[in-house]
Amino acid sequence: xLTQPDAIAKRIASGLGRLALAxxxxxxxxxxxxxxxxxxxxxxxxxxxxxxxxxxxxxxHQLGVSAPTASDAVSTLVxxxxxxxxxxxxxxxxxxxxxxxxxxxxxxAAGWTDFLAGAAETLSDNEREDFLASLIKIIRALQxxxxxxxxxxxxxxxxxxxxxxxxxxNPHHCAFIDSAFGASSLRLNCADQSEMDFARREEKWxxxxxx
Amino acid sequence: xLTQPDAIAKRIASGLGRLALAxxxxxxxxxxxxxxxxxxxxxxxxxxxxxxxxxxxxxxHQLGVSAPTASDAVSTLVxxxxxxxxxxxxxxxxxxxxxxxxxxxxxxAAGWTDFLAGAAETLSDNEREDFLASLIKIIRALQxxxxxxxxxxxxxxxxxxxxxxxxxxNPHHCAFIDSAFGASSLRLNCADQSEMDFARREEKWxxxxxx
DNA sequence: AAAATCATTTAGGAGTGCTAACAAAACAAA
DNA sequence: TTTGTTTTGTTAGCACTCCTAAATGATTTT
Numbered sequence: 001x002l003t004q005p006d007a008i009a010k011r012i013a014s015g016l017g018r019l020a021l022a023x024x025x026x027x028x029x030x031x032x033x034x035x036x037x038x039x040x041x042x043x044x045x046x047x048x049x050x051x052x053x054x055x056x057x058x059x060x061h062q063l064g065v066s067a068p069t070a071s072d073a074v075s076t077l078v079x080x081x082x083x084x085x086x087x088x089x090x091x092x093x094x095x096x097x098x099x100x101x102x103x104x105x106x107x108x109a110a111g112w113t114d115f116l117a118g119a120a121e122t123l124s125d126n127e128r129e130d131f132l133a134s135l136i137k138i139i140r141a142l143q144x145x146x147x148x149x150x151x152x153x154x155x156x157x158x159x160x161x162x163x164x165x166x167x168x169x170n171p172h173h174c175a176f177i178d179s180a181f182g183a184s185s186l187r188l189n190c191a192d193q194s195e196m197d198f199a200r201r202e203e204k205w206x207x208x209x210x211x
Numbered sequence: 212x213l214t215q216p217d218a219i220a221k222r223i224a225s226g227l228g229r230l231a232l233a234x235x236x237x238x239x240x241x242x243x244x245x246x247x248x249x250x251x252x253x254x255x256x257x258x259x260x261x262x263x264x265x266x267x268x269x270x271x272h273q274l275g276v277s278a279p280t281a282s283d284a285v286s287t288l289v290x291x292x293x294x295x296x297x298x299x300x301x302x303x304x305x306x307x308x309x310x311x312x313x314x315x316x317x318x319x320a321a322g323w324t325d326f327l328a329g330a331a332e333t334l335s336d337n338e339r340e341d342f343l344a345s346l347i348k349i350i351r352a353l354q355x356x357x358x359x360x361x362x363x364x365x366x367x368x369x370x371x372x373x374x375x376x377x378x379x380x381n382p383h384h385c386a387f388i389d390s391a392f393g394a395s396s397l398r399l400n401c402a403d404q405s406e407m408d409f410a411r412r413e414e415k416w417x418x419x420x421x422x
Numbered sequence: 423a424a425a426a427t428c429a430t431t432t433a434g435g436a437g438t439g440c441t442a443a444c445a446a447a448a449c450a451a452a
Numbered sequence: 453t454t455t456g457t458t459t460t461g462t463t464a465g466c467a468c469t470c471c472t473a474a475a476t477g478a479t480t481t482t
Contacts, residue, residue, distance in 0.1 A: 064236025
């Protein structure tokens, strides 16, 4: 045997760490081309994805940074006329909106992970599908353990009906758009996603993985 | 069908991006506990892993940052007595070594990705093995496309003999330690790794994936 | 109405990351 | 040898990230 083979899970963690390092490096280059920084790009991406006006505190939570850091980044973007601040119903709070130019830039900047998609293309169709499924499982596990902010995923969505159909290609069902779909269509950022409480998430998850 | 289902590869890229964001957030907490910053932690990790004395330029390349940034981080670590600088044969260059305290800290800080390993544990044994294999393929693709710095992986190593044995559990062979091993033992950071030129890498890779 | 709480900002400090400009050593050519 | 070029790393200057602690209003609780 090889000397001290780490457990597979450890090696996965290390590999993902390497990937994250590469992503971090790339995010600087990608964002610099658009005249912004990685954090600013992330803010734009989140606001572009967001279903409605987003609060500053919510944004900070999604980014995994402190409120002051988020406040800073937003201020910079406001100065660059990419984001607008408005006070919400609660006069203490601030809600954020992309400006026209902000939307344009968010769209262009969204492609900065494309080089990763290229690498994923080197997998076979089956491998790719399995990899995405496992990736979703890992992200869900991190979400449940509180290590990642809540994602708008099918597998934790109110409208998700796992294995609702006999069809082995499209076994799942989305009650929101009322149509069947398969594992390869599972989403990570659905605008129509709706949260459930812990118990219902657990139950739905068990049903999802049990087949 | 769901509205505008992205291609699977795109969703993988997006998922990995989410993961990278979580990693970035965690790296601050993890490193802060040790009294350092993420970049400094990364420097310690690389030096601990490195087979021999590492040059500053090499380190900068591995980290995917500019020379001044690496120089700064190293200076801070030298001030904290975690790293030592020595001039190499070439009097212009600097080689880096961990101090005793630096080694201790590097070991402790290496565990900051453990929460990811925990998430990976939620996969089944088969899923986990397949996931690691695909992850390695993705990392290799990024390495060949120049999007990630060279990793010391089995699959690009001089000593790697893919499918050298009939044994389906341990089909591969490492010529350095002269023993058979399987897909689940493929390494990402082997100290004994030895580079090959492009043509030989390609040939070996073809042999590896073809079975 | 006073006190506690909440959302956000300000202040201050260490660090990250860049490019540009600079030294010093090593190399190459004349 | 002398001159010019390349390589290795540092310094300088700037914008931004990230933190904690403290401050500022607005809202809720007592």
